[in-house]
Amino acid sequence: MKLFGLKHCDTCRKAFKALVAAGHQPDFHDVRIDGVEKAYLTKWAKAAGWEKLLNTRSTTWRGLSDKDKANVDEKKAIALMEEHPTLIKRPVIEAKGKVTVGWTKDVEGVHLK
Numbered sequence: 350m351k352l353f354g355l356k357h358c359d360t361c362r363k364a365f366k367a368l369v370a371a372g373h374q375p376d377f378h379d380v381r382i383d384g385v386e387k388a389y390l391t392k393w394a395k396a397a398g399w400e401k402l403l404n405t406r407s408t409t410w411r412g413l414s415d416k417d418k419a420n421v422d423e424k425k426a427i428a429l430m431e432e433h434p435t436l437i438k439r440p441v442i443e444a445k446g447k448v449t450v451g452w453t454k455d456v457e458g459v460h461l462k
């Protein structure tokens with residue numbers, strides 16, 4: 350199990366703690382420090398949808414130029430997230446061939462069984 354997020358993100362820490370309590374040993378990957386390869390972003394976009402993966406509510410998104418935020422499609426979203434990993438909605442969890450984005454009750458149900 351891999352958990353991709355930010356070390357100082359409350360939601361990522363909450364997810365990590367819950368996963369450990371459920372007996373998992375997630376491999377934590379800090380997207381800000383370690384970056385994210387385009388291959389991961391492409392795989393996640395296909396599995397979860399690029400619209401769900403791109404965090405348009407983030408401070409990073411608000412700081413982008415209008416040009417960067419205009420006409421976003423999957424290719425442009427992946428390029429933006431590759432350049433600005435904090436645009437990735439988090440946490441992204443890869444486990445047992447599944448990819449989940451965020452930490453909602455539904456995602457908890459998938460990973461805390």
